[in-house]
Amino acid sequence: xxxxxxxxxxxxxxxxxxxxxxxxxxxxxxxxxxxxxxxxxxxxxxxxxxxxxxxxxxxxxxxxxxxxxxxxxxxxxxxxxxxxxxxxxxxxxxxxxxxxxxxxxxxxxxxxxxxxxxxxxxxxxxxxxxxxxxxxxxxxxxxxxxxxxxxxxxxxxxxxxxxxxxxxxxxxxxxxxxx
Numbered sequence: 001x002x003x004x005x006x007x008x009x010x011x012x013x014x015x016x017x018x019x020x021x022x023x024x025x026x027x028x029x030x031x032x033x034x035x036x037x038x039x040x041x042x043x044x045x046x047x048x049x050x051x052x053x054x055x056x057x058x059x060x061x062x063x064x065x066x067x068x069x070x071x072x073x074x075x076x077x078x079x080x081x082x083x084x085x086x087x088x089x090x091x092x093x094x095x096x097x098x099x100x101x102x103x104x105x106x107x108x109x110x111x112x113x114x115x116x117x118x119x120x121x122x123x124x125x126x127x128x129x130x131x132x133x134x135x136x137x138x139x140x141x142x143x144x145x146x147x148x149x150x151x152x153x154x155x156x157x158x159x160x161x162x163x164x165x166x167x168x169x170x171x172x173x174x175x176x177x178x179x
Contacts, residue, residue: 011023021050025055031058033061036064044081064092064093065078065081079094093152097135098127098157100129127164127165138155
């Protein structure tokens with residue numbers, strides 16, 4: 001279940017239950033912008049399309065989607081939602097974030113703790129790991145700028161430094177007290 005908080009009030013919102021889609025719009029607050037994190041399903045557009053249609057009907061004029069750096073324009077996933085918003089004629093941007101440093105321990109923590117290794121195709125490659133705060137700052141910029149460059153765009157959000165998985169593994173060990 002996903003909970004959308006509006007001014008400190010918990011409103012039930014669940015991607016798997018379309019009867020909850022109208023809940024955010026049943027408050028005294030007018031919603032004209034949405035920061036969108038998609039559900040973890042294969043066909044994202046099929047799940048979110050009814051909510052997108054309802055939100056546009058309720059007056060939402062601008063969207064910021066969070067996607068992955070490897071997603072291609074016109075493809076599946078968040079990019080399919082981007083294409084749908086193009087067709088609907090509303091302002092939107094899909095932030096193409098690189099690997100999230102925030103999720104590192106969740107995805108690799110057990111392997112780091114127990115085996116002191118991470119199996120990855122990147123080998124010794126260096127990656128611009130990004131923090132969720134970086135993505136939030138980028139979304140804020142999209143919502144508050146008058147720049148036409150960020151409208152209906154798919155900008156990359158890159159971390160400030162390049163790190164190898166070995167370096168991230170060392171940081172994870174430091175944060176988890178692994179031997």
